Structures are given as C-alpha cells and as structure tokens.
Amino acid sequence: MRNEEFKLFNIETLSKYDKFTSMFNTENVSVKNVLPNHLISRYEDDLNEAESLLKQADKQNYINVFCSNRKINSRLFSAKIDALAYRAFLEIEKNEAIRKNLKSFKAYNGFCNKVSYNLTGTSTGRLIVKKGSPNILTLPNRCRKIFESRWSSNGMLLSIDFKNLEPRLIRKILNQKVEGDIYEEILNKIEFKKEIDRSLIKRATISVLYGKMTPIEGLSKDRSDVILQKTKEYFNIDSILSIAENSNGEEYRKNYFGRPLKNIDELKQNKIINNFIQSSAVDISLMYFNELIDKINIELSKPVFAIHDALVIDVHKDYIEELKNVIRSGYENKKLGNFPIDMTNFTTGDKLID
Numbered sequence: 001m002r003n004e005e006f007k008l009f010n011i012e013t014l015s016k017y018d019k020f021t022s023m024f025n026t027e028n029v030s031v032k033n034v035l036p037n038h039l040i041s042r043y044e045d046d047l048n049e050a051e052s053l054l055k056q057a058d059k060q061n062y063i064n065v066f067c068s069n070r071k072i073n074s075r076l077f078s079a080k081i082d083a084l085a086y087r088a089f090l091e092i093e094k095n096e097a098i099r100k101n102l103k104s105f106k107a108y109n110g111f112c113n114k115v116s117y118n119l120t121g122t123s124t125g126r127l128i129v130k131k132g133s134p135n136i137l138t139l140p141n142r143c144r145k146i147f148e149s150r151w152s153s154n155g156m157l158l159s160i161d162f163k164n165l166e167p168r169l170i171r172k173i174l175n176q177k178v179e180g181d182i183y184e185e186i187l188n189k190i191e192f193k194k195e196i197d198r199s200l201i202k203r204a205t206i207s208v209l210y211g212k213m214t215p216i217e218g219l220s221k222d223r224s225d226v227i228l229q230k231t232k233e234y235f236n237i238d239s240i241l242s243i244a245e246n247s248n249g250e251e252y253r254k255n256y257f258g259r260p261l262k263n264i265d266e267l268k269q270n271k272i273i274n275n276f277i278q279s280s281a282v283d284i285s286l287m288y289f290n291e292l293i294d295k296i297n298i299e300l301s302k303p304v305f306a307i308h309d310a311l312v313i314d315v316h317k318d319y320i321e322e323l324k325n326v327i328r329s330g331y332e333n334k335k336l337g338n339f340p341i342d343m344t345n346f347t348t349g350d351k352l353i354d
Contacts, residue, residue, distance in 0.1 A: 004066075004119070005067070006054060008062075008066065008259065009053070009057040009058060009260055010251070010252075010260070010262075011050050011057070013046050013049050013050040013053065014031070014046055014050050017031050017039075017043060020034045060258025062259050062260075065257050065258070065259075066119070066259070068287070068290060069119065071290055072117065072286055075290065075293050076114055076304060076306070077114065077302040078111035078113065078114045078304070079105075079112055079147050079304040079305065079314065080110055080148050080149060080150045081106075081111065081112050081148070082147065083107060083110075086102070086105065086106075086107065089102055089143055098140060101135050101139055102146070105139075113133065114133075115136050115304070115306075116129065116133045117129055117133075117306065118130045123261060123263060124255070124261060124275050124282065125283070136312075137307060137308070145347055147347070150302065150314055151314075151316050151317070154316060155314060155315060155316050155317060156315055156320065156345065156346075157345070157346035157347060158313050158315050158320070158344070158346055159310045159311075159312050159343070159346045160310060160311045160313060160341060161309050161310030161311070161342050161344070162288075162309045162310075162331075162339055162341060163339075163340045163341065164181075164183070165281050165285070165309045165339065166278065166281050167205055167209065167235070169256075169277060169284065169336070170209070170235050170277060172336040172337060173243065173280070173336070174236055174240060176236070183201040183202050183205065184198060185234070186201045186204070186205070186230060186231055186234050187201050190226065190230055192223065192226075196223075200218075200227065201227065204216055205231055207228065208231045208232050208235065209235065209270070209273060209274070210273070216228070237273070240273060241269055243276070244273050244275070244277075245272045251264060252264050256276070257280060259279055261275050261276065261279055284339070285306070285309045285311075287333065288331040288333075288341075289303070289311045291331070292311065292331075296313070296323060297319055300316040300319035301313050301316065301319055301323060312346050320352075324343060324352065324353055327341050327342075327343050328341075328353060
C-alpha cells in the first residue's frame, strides 16, 4: 500500500521491484516476501531512501490525509441486487457499454461484489473504481432500480451528499461567508433578478468556474455579461486562481490539503482552477464519509457506495430518523468550517431533509 503514497509524489525508487509482485493478482503482496534473498538488503536501502524523499516532499503532511481517506475501501459493504429488476434491465438495455457496466453488478448470493476505489488513478484524485470492481460511478441513474435494501421493504438506500460542494469550497478557502444557498446569493446581486431564475445562476457558476466566459444561452449578451461578471466577482476568481496556480517553486502544484497535482505545465486558467477545486473536494468528501461512518449505527446502516461527493447507505427504516438527525448538523471541517449535507432517496432522488 505504501507504493500509492510514493506514486503520489513521483518517487520511483522502488518501481524496479514491481516485476516481482506484478504476477500476483492482489495488492497485498509484500515485496520482501517474494524477493530473492540476495536483493532484500538492497530493497531495504531503497525503501529507506524512498521514505526519506517522501518526507522531504510532503511538507503539508498530506500523506496523513491520504491514508485516512483511503480507509473508505475497507469500510464499504456489498450492495443487494434486486434479481428481477437486474434481469429486466439487462434484457431491455441496447447500449453495449451500459450492458457491460450492468454485468459488473452480477449478484452472488444476492449481493454484487463490493465496490473498491483507486485514489491515485487520476491526476486530481477524483475517484475511479479499481479493475474488476462494479462501476457505480458510470452507472446511469435510471439503472439504480437494480438495487434493493438488504432489509427488503424494511430498508432504503439513501444518498448523503454535500450541498453545492465545489462552489462552497471556493468561498471557504478564501475565508468568505456562505450564509445559505449560493445561487440565491448571487441572484440577489443582480438588478434584474426578478426576470431570471436560479438555474441560470447555476449555469453561470459552472461556466465561470470550469469553462469559458461564453454568453449564457437564452439571454442577451449584455445580460449574460452582467451575470457572468457578478458570478466571477462573487467567487473572486482571480484570488482562487492565484492559490491554485502557485507551486512555491516545486515540481507540481497542490490542492488545498497538499495533494500533488500533476499539472505544472497547464496554462489554461479554468483547468488549473478545476484541478485544484475538484481535488480538494475529493479530500473533503472522503474526510466526511469516514467521519460519518464512525458515527452511524453500523448494524442498522451499511455504507455501500461513494459517488464523488455522495455516500450511499443502505439504512433500516427504524434508523432513518436518527440518521437524519446526524446529517442535519452537516460536516464540520477543522480548517474550513461547516458544510451543509443533503439526504435523498438514492433510487428516486426525492429529498428527505428540508
């Protein structure tokens, strides 16, 4: 597992030993257990060198965050499959990519394989599933009916997710207040607010944070420019860019918590901001998920999936109200303060917390 940490910081000292473990179909093989005896001493020297390089590179102690977040893989349970719904979806689905995805959820004794995530497979840490794992991240929402509670009609799959995580995160990193609904706050800064709705502000936010300042479809250029400018001012884009693109003279930029971002040659401002915020949001999400799992009654609530900024939990009906009370307090991060959390029905999307 230590190899993941070295990989994060581009430390290749031990890569020459990969050939000794690659033949095993598991990540838990100790290199020392498969090395020829005459190489063990050399390996130990190389390991000490890699540890020293890691300590020098990780000035923000990000490895502590990473190792804590990585625990999510050991804390999830298998999801129950509704056999009739599963067969029906396979039968009617014409898209071969979706059919292949559905097949990854094939049930054994009523449950699919446990989902497992690769936390180092993307440059930002955005979750992807490991090879051979059911791919919940790309399963269309309409296919969620293949799942059922392990408690049948006495349970429900619930999605516990952040409200406007990435936009909210920008404001908090810049020590700016977020009183309530971010999109409503921006809307209230626009003179002609009564003539537009919240959805336009949401589109403007996505455009400003992750795209280009192109006119908003359905509005005149003048009004579009006003909304985009107000949105840019609200998020103080120049300030967040200054933080996101700063490498402090190192070979890589980092996210808010110190995770290396392999984008030092990237020049496009929207991509630099996107990488920084997306990566920081991944860490915030996993911090909360692991903390939440510590709090809940694991006998009556089984976490089954992490879907970016949402944790899906199979909950017994007798525990739903108590879980709501836990969720209502939000997530209190030591550095950034409180993040509000939503609870919805995983299958239908219906909100369960006002």
